[in-house]
């Protein structure tokens with residue numbers, strides 16, 4: 001596989017991208033910790049598409065050993081630097097579509113903000129299922145095609161029918177970055193997970209108040225309070241731009 005030089009581009013600073021997104025960062029952390037709390041302590045955990053290690057603090061104590069995978073050398077170097085105090089981490093350069101681990105290597109897999117870059121999501125899920133133990137857990141985040149603003153736009157433009165197809169929707173960034181950026185219909189992802197023999201345990205709607213006006217007018221602590229109380233109930237109708245799913249692999 002070949003990585004489009006986006007995360008490796010010296011002109012792109014992914015860490016800086018998060019500096020103006022404290023609300024979304026904390027909302028992701030909240031969701032990840034919430035779903036992890038529903039899983040048993042792991043012997044071996046894998047984070048696929050680890051980036052610069054933004055989320056390692058949420059899970060490194062939840063496992064005896066954590067394997068952090070990314071195809072970008074720049075991201076792995078930044079993770080090594082950022083996470084040097086966390087001693088149970090091993091970094092591996094690889095693509096999710098071709099993981100260099102034997103079957104049933106891990107109890108828990110995490111994949112946050114990586115799914116939207118995948119051209120072959122089915123191949124990726126098959127690979128994640130292969131390296132997970134029977135009854136292992138997957139926490140998967142994906143970009144939501146039918147979030148509140150997309151629904152509103154579709155109503156105004158009379159394109160609701162198109163929005164509700166299961167076809168992934170490319171977003172604007174794709175044209176500038178030449179990297180796949182795809183938004184998924186939650187039903188599509190749930191079907192793919194079930195096809196790979198995952199049972200859905202819990203779904204969360206995340207970054208529900210990602211809106212420039214809310215972010216400007218409301219203090220971060222209040223936004224996070226709203227986020228905390230909305231993630232679970234909002235999952236019934238998926239208004240958030242980001243969806244987290246906790247899924248459990250079948251017995252065999």
Ligand SMILES: C[S@@+](CC[C@H](N)C(=O)[O-])C[C@H]1O[C@@H](n2cnc3c(N)ncnc32)[C@H](O)[C@@H]1O
Pocket residue numbers: 007048049050051052053054055069070071072075094095096097111112113114117118
């Ligand atoms: C948006 S970043 C997310 C990083 C991290 N999970 C987070 O939430 O901060 C996406 C990451 O996925 C990695 N990535 C892209 N394509 C991948 C693939 N096919 N397999 C595994 N990782 C991939 C990128 O190198 C990048 O580090």
